[in-house]
Each structure stands twice: as structure tokens, then as C-alpha cells.
Amino acid sequence: MDTHRRAIQSFYEEHRRMPSYSEMATLFGFKSKNAVAKLVNKLIDGGLVTKDAQGRIIPSRALNEVPLLGLVEAGIPTSVDAELSDTLDINAYLVEDRARSYILEVKGDSMIEEGIREGDLVIAEKGVTAKDGDIVIAEVDGGWTMKYLRTKKDGSVYLEPANSAYKPIYPKYDLTIAAIVKGVIRKY
Amino acid sequence: MDTHRRAIQSFYEEHRRMPSYSEMATLFGFKSKNAVAKLVNKLIDGGLVTKDAQGRIIPSRALNEVPLLGLVEAGIPTSVDAELSDTLDINAYLVEDRARSYILEVKGDSMIEEGIREGDLVIAEKGVTAKDGDIVIAEVDGGWTMKYLRTKKDGSVYLEPANSAYKPIYPKYDLTIAAIVKGVIRKY
DNA sequence: TTGCATGGTGAACGAACGTTCACTATACTG
DNA sequence: CAGTATAGTGAACGTTCGTTCACCATGCAA
Incomplete structure (x- = not known):
């Protein structure tokens, strides 16, 4: 399921929008959109993506963000379970009001x-x-x-x-x- | 037309996706999607947005970016025609490979x-x-x-x-x- | 062995999508 | 004044959207 996360991320970076259900089907190798629908519900539970009022999926914050691993003295954890830690959207962090920046x-x-x-x-x-x-x-x-x-x-x-x-x-x-x-x- | 740009920007920041044509109609106060279609073509000519293969509009680079106005010695131009100058996506500038960053x-x-x-x-x-x-x-x-x-x-x-x-x-x-x-x- | 989740297929649904056409109203140009 | 862009309305189009239902295959537990 982390491979799904990565597939969505690279699609998002390339197309600058989220994939549709049928695009996800080809993206994941599924032949049915229903398989995607079930998968998406799990991704939502996992906090990777969100749905808006129209049912389209939108990127959760994590898609644009970079992991924030803590103090430099603590170094870089080698474990892969760093998913739980914080992430940071550099743009939003630095630019509060883009119209004036x-x-x-x-x-x-x-x-x-x-x-x-x-x-x-x-x-x-x-x-x-x-x-x-x-x-x-x-x-x-x-x-x-x-x-x-x-x-x-x-x-x-x-x-x-x-x-x-x-x-x-x-x-x-x-x-x-x-x-x-x-x-x-x-x-x- | 710059007010349109701003409306799209704020929609994009709030919803993290581009508005549909009918959403733009309400966003701009139009009653017809066709008015939006004509406007969008001009926005595309102006380089503000782009269309992908499916006809959906996707954010051009400028939507995530901050104007880059030059050297600090030159100060901040007071004129509004700063649109012509460069812009910078801070995220992309700093993070080349997000999977490893x-x-x-x-x-x-x-x-x-x-x-x-x-x-x-x-x-x-x-x-x-x-x-x-x-x-x-x-x-x-x-x-x-x-x-x-x-x-x-x-x-x-x-x-x-x-x-x-x-x-x-x-x-x-x-x-x-x-x-x-x-x-x-x-x-x- | 039966029973039941789990995960996928395939087809169908109404709704929303972007596109297009004919038409109207306003404003500018000569 | 007439002529012509310009900008918006309204309706219709075929397509794609997300959703849902019935169904099938596999694997695990009792």
C-alpha cells in the first residue's frame, strides 16, 4: 500500500492534479474502478488523501510536504516507520500571504x-x-x-x-x- | 482579468485542486459555462493555466509560485506590471528529490x-x-x-x-x- | 469440510464534466 | 448612422466522473 502512495505521488507531481478513479485503475494495474474505490477508502482512512464535497479526491497535506524528522542532533532515523512523524510544506511555512509576498x-x-x-x-x-x-x-x-x-x-x-x-x-x-x-x- | 486570476488562486489554495467550469461560473458570477470557456482560453493564452489531455485545466507553474523580483538593491517595483518577471516555486527550488529529502x-x-x-x-x-x-x-x-x-x-x-x-x-x-x-x- | 472475510471483475447508474452552437446585448469604430 | 467585435446567456451534445450492485476467486479459521 506504500507503493500505491508512491504511484499517486508521482502522478500528482507529473500532472499537478490527482488521478481519477479510472486513471488510478491503470496506474495500479486494476481492471475495475471498484477495486480502486475500495482502495481509496483505505487510503482515506490512512490519511493519505481526502475527498471533497463533490467526491473527488484531493491531495492531503502530506503530498506536498517533506518529512520533518526532528533535531539535527538526533540525526536521520534509519527505520522506515518515520511515516508517523511530522511533515512540512515549505511553501506554506514560509509564505503566509502570497499575494503580498x-x-x-x-x-x-x-x-x-x-x-x-x-x-x-x-x-x-x-x-x-x-x-x-x-x-x-x-x-x-x-x-x-x-x-x-x-x-x-x-x-x-x-x-x-x-x-x-x-x-x-x-x-x-x-x-x-x-x-x-x-x-x-x-x-x- | 487579474481579479479572475486571484479568484482561481484562492480557490486553488483552499481546495487544493482547480475549479471546474461550473464552479468557475459561480466563482466569477457568470451564469453560463460558455462564458467561462471563453475566459479560460484567454487565461491559457496568458499562461496562467494549462489544459491537460483530458481537457481539464491544471495549474500552471505560476499558481504555486512567488514572484521573484530581482536583487534586493533594486528594491520592490511599485508598478503592477511585475507580472512579466520571474516567479519561483520554493518547494521545487529547494527539494529536488522529495523521496530522499x-x-x-x-x-x-x-x-x-x-x-x-x-x-x-x-x-x-x-x-x-x-x-x-x-x-x-x-x-x-x-x-x-x-x-x-x-x-x-x-x-x-x-x-x-x-x-x-x-x-x-x-x-x-x-x-x-x-x-x-x-x-x-x-x-x- | 463449511463458513466467511478479503480483494478483485464487470456492468450499470445518475450526475457532472468540457465542448459547442445559436442567439442577444453592449460597446467601440468608421 | 451602420458595422463589427466583444462578452455573456441558454441549451444541447457525448464523454467521463464517482458510486453501487451482483458476482467470482483466493485464503484463512473453525
């Missing part, structure tokens, strides 16, 4: 002490009010940067890099906070 | 100089041969760690942290490389 590629090393390096991608969300300490994408005096947003006691704000080699930026004319950084992505 | 949460600061901090999530891929310089998840002398894999001239290997406060680990008895780190995720 954008990805920017990081240039420079001004946030290096925050662990954000050149070439990383940051997920920026527009339209949220930035708080003190947030990492913001801001236009200051005509140029764009990514920095910490800091508020002074008198209420004025400035931008502070996470790199002791650079100095804070006190806006002379203009400071527009376009978005705040919600996440960082790095690929090796 | 796992997520681990980082504990400790041994990779801090690589920009990997406690609480970050790393995407680890099993079953690939690690090269010199890769960041690996390894079991050494009974404990699990994440370190650089280094190869000496004599062919022997050791593990090097990205933290000058820690010393390299020369395996005494056993070194098992379980996976290599393919990506890092941080959420604020």
Missing part, C-alpha cells in the same frame, strides 16, 4: 552577522507595519537596502546593518519601508 | 559562520555521495552532527565546524554520512 536575491554582505549572505533569497512581505528590530526592505535617500529597523526613544527611526564594518543609516530625506523580511532561503 | 531543525551554533543558526531548518538529501566541502549530516562515534566534510590528501576524512570556537572532529571509530545539506530555511 515577493522574493528578492540578496546582494552584498550588510546582513552577514544575521546569517544572510550574498546569493540568499529572502521572502519579503509588503503591506505589514514594521516593528523595531524587524529586517526591512527600505528605500532610503534614493537607494534600496535591507537592514534592521531601529527606533530611537524620540520616535525617529534608522537602519542598522548586521555587519560591524558598516555604519547605521540615518535617513536624511526619505525613508520608505517597502516590506519586511519574513524568511530566508539558501540553496547549496 | 528530509528536514531537520538545527541545534547549536557549530555552523554559525556558514550562516546556519540554531532554529533554522535544513533540507537534507539522503543517498547522494558527499564531496569535499559539502555540509553533511553525519554520525560520528555515536553522535549526530552537521559539519563540513573535509578530505585530507591521504584520503581520510574529517568533519570541520563553521565555528572557530570548535575543533574539527577526526572520527575515531566510525563515520557515517547520512545525508548532505542541500538548503537552509529560516523564518522570522
